[in-house]
Amino acid sequence: MVMKKILYLSITALTLSLSACYYDTEEELYPNSFSGNTDTVNVTYSKTIAPMLAANCNNCHKAGGISPNLTAYASVFANKARVKARAIDGSPSPMPTGGLMNLTNRNKLATWIAAGAPNN
Numbered sequence: 001m002v003m004k005k006i007l008y009l010s011i012t013a014l015t016l017s018l019s020a021c022y023y024d025t026e027e028e029l030y031p032n033s034f035s036g037n038t039d040t041v042n043v044t045y046s047k048t049i050a051p052m053l054a055a056n057c058n059n060c061h062k063a064g065g066i067s068p069n070l071t072a073y074a075s076v077f078a079n080k081a082r083v084k085a086r087a088i089d090g091s092p093s094p095m096p097t098g099g100l101m102n103l104t105n106r107n108k109l110a111t112w113i114a115a116g117a118p119n120n
């Protein structure tokens with residue numbers, strides 16, 4: 001009888017500890033995962049990337065500011081490998097300096113760079 005109760009209690013504890021995982025978010029579990037996010041359709045430089053850089057980067061990265069200037073397409077294109085390293089991979093340190101953008105933005109930026117960073 002006592003054994004049965006102990007067995008029952010330990011199964012309950014095990015079940016509770018396993019089910020705790022269901023509340024974790026994808027972003028917490030896979031901070032650098034760029035698959036499974038469908039919010040990347042119709043990513044264009046003019047409608048998606050330029051406004052994203054304006055909101056997150058151009059305070060610092062502009063003409064007369066910190067290099068590279070990320071306000072014009074030609075300069076963003078020329079620096080796309082470094083933009084990917086800093087703003088997506090966070091290497092050698094993340095950009096923006098305060099921490100990477102959210103996963104949705106990083107997905108869009110990664111999608112655009114992977115497509116060859118077109119001027120669209």
Ligand code: HEC
Nearest residue numbers: 056057059060061066067068082083086087093095096097
């Ligand atoms: C608060 C200011 C600030 C913001 C906002 C910011 N950066 Fe930077 N960034 C810097 C500074 C300062 C440096 C130079 C020091 C360094 O390399 O860490 C730099 C360097 C860089 C470099 C150059 C790395 C190299 O190889 O020389 C790139 C690329 C870059 N940032 C991209 C971005 C992108 C993309 C964003 C937006 C997603 C962004 N930064 C937002 C301040 C900022």
